[in-house]
Structures are given as structure tokens and as C-alpha cells.
Amino acid sequence: MTSPRFGLAVAASLMAMSTAGAASAQATSERPALLNQLVECRSLTESGARLDCYDRATEALDAAERQGEVVVVDRAQVSETRRQLFGFDLPSMPSFITRGETEERLDAIETTLVRASQAGDGKWTFRLANGSTWSQIDSGRVRFRNREGEAVRIRRAALGSYQMVFDGSRAVRVRRQ
Template identity: 50%
Template sequence: MNAVHGRIIASLCAMSAMCTFANQSYANADPAPKAAQMQQLLDCRRIEDRSTRVDCYDAAAASLDAAERQGEIVVVERERVIEARRAVFGFSLPAFPSSLLGGETEALNEVETSLERASHVAGQGWTFHLADGSVWRQIDTTPLQFRARAGLPIKIRRAAMGSYLLKVADYPAVRAKRQ
């Protein structure tokens, strides 16, 4: 084995070890702490005396309500979280707590929409304007011969190493990047 192959194998082993360590560290991480006002409300459940528990709930609910009105806490319905995830699909986002967009277990891996319009520039590929307002640009050299018509179905899915595949109707998928 020559020196180049040895370095490649050593690099792959080091990357594998780093990924394993990172996955174990992430899996063992504590969940994000709850807001103080929410924790105060939950702590009321442990009070055995009924009248003291009700007083605790009243005070905690008032505190939670005040925090929401002042913008310290934001309560969002799951449907709005899903809409937000769709709106940012394809963008690289900074590291937010996983709970901010509904938790990592519900990662959005594909989006279906329709074509609004598309344009082609020779040597640069296609630019797709979609019905959901997003704009995607082809980043590979896959030839895509189609007649751009509004309403054609589009499916975009996550691919390897942070890339995305965009498929127009029954045409071949192309690698694309959100603009």
C-alpha cells in the first residue's frame, strides 16, 4: 500500500470516529430546557393540596399569559410550524435548537409543489420559479429537455451531503440549489 492510500484510509477512519462520537454526543444531549413560566405551570401538578394547587395554576397561567403578550414566549400551532419548515426548505439555516421548528424527529425531507415558470440559460442550466414562491437553480449538467408550462408538478427531495434533487413531472431529476 502506498503512502497516498494510507493517508486516505487514515482520514476515512478519523472521519468515521468523529461521526460516531458526534452521533453519540447528540443522542445523549439533554432536551432543551422549558421556559421558566411553562416549568412553573408544570410544577403545580406536584402540589397535593387542591386549593394550593389551584392557586399555583392561576398564578402560573397568569405569568405564562403575560410572557406571551410581552413576546417572551411564543406559542405556535403545529400547522404553522409545518408551514415554516416548508418555507425554509432548501436553505442552510444557523444552528437553532431542534425544538424551535418542531424537533428533529420530524425533519422535512421532500416538498411537492408546482411550476410557475422556468427559464434556461445555455451552459448554466434551468432556473425554476415555483408556486410556493421559492426559486431553485439547477447546479448539475444533466440535460433536461422539457417544455416549461405553469402547473407541472415539482418534487424536491433531500439528497446526499446537503444537496437536493428537483424533479419536474416525469423528467429526470436534476441537482438544484435554493436561491
């Protein structure tokens, strides 16, 4: 048996997102039906009925989450996902992720170099510790210490482009691969 506090904690502290094929507008503007069922249990005044309702609703939500029909994410996971996706040309986060607050814009990331290699055309490809790969898109010469652990900063630049800076180097225009 699941305690009613568990159900309230799930509803209050986590966001649930349905991935079971609901229409896009519904998924971004309404709560999933399973979460609504859980919240509606609060309206029951008789303790036994309310507890039974919470037990059924939390079991259904838990089962749906285990089967991948509902995905539960917290703000920290959303923030980490934004960091991992930095540099990809994606639409803004859907409203279910930013509900009640403005979307934080990530303007730069800092990480370290794992490996850099130069292609035949003289342009570089950079593999970074955060798992991302970036390719040089300008034709300028790059001067940096090509060794693992070198500090790297990538920032947004004009017109949707990005610039990578190594300690003491000029900015290199790059694109996320």
C-alpha cells in the same frame, strides 16, 4: 380568571420555547421558567391555593407569549416549518422541538411550478407554489413544460445536493435560493 384546565392544556399539548435571550444550552435542554411555574402548581394540595397558582402562572405565560418572550409551537407547526425550510443548509432541529422522539428527515417535497426563467448562461431559476426559489446548478439541458401548475418533485441527492424532477424530465441538480 383563567381555568386550571387551560393551564394544564397549554402545558400538556404545546411546547414553549423562550426567545428572550436565554443561553443557548438552557433554551435547548430546560423548560422555560414560566412553564415550570405552571407545572409546579400541581404540587399544591389546597384547592384555592392551587387555583390561584394556576391563575397567576397562566396569566404570566399568556402575557409572555403575547409579548413574544415565549413562543408556543405544536408538532404540526414544526412539521410545516421543516417543509418550508427544505433545501436550506441548516443545523438539525434543537432538542426542545424533537424532545422524546427522533427528528423526522424530510427527503423530498412535491409542489407545482409558478414560474421558470432562463438566465443568459442557459441555467434556469424556478419559482414554486410553496414559496421557494431554486436555481439550476448543473449544466445539463432542461426539458419541461414551462407552465404554471406543472408538478415538481425535489429530492435530496448525494453529498447534500438536491434534484428537481418534472413529469417525464431528467433530474436537474438545483440549489435553494
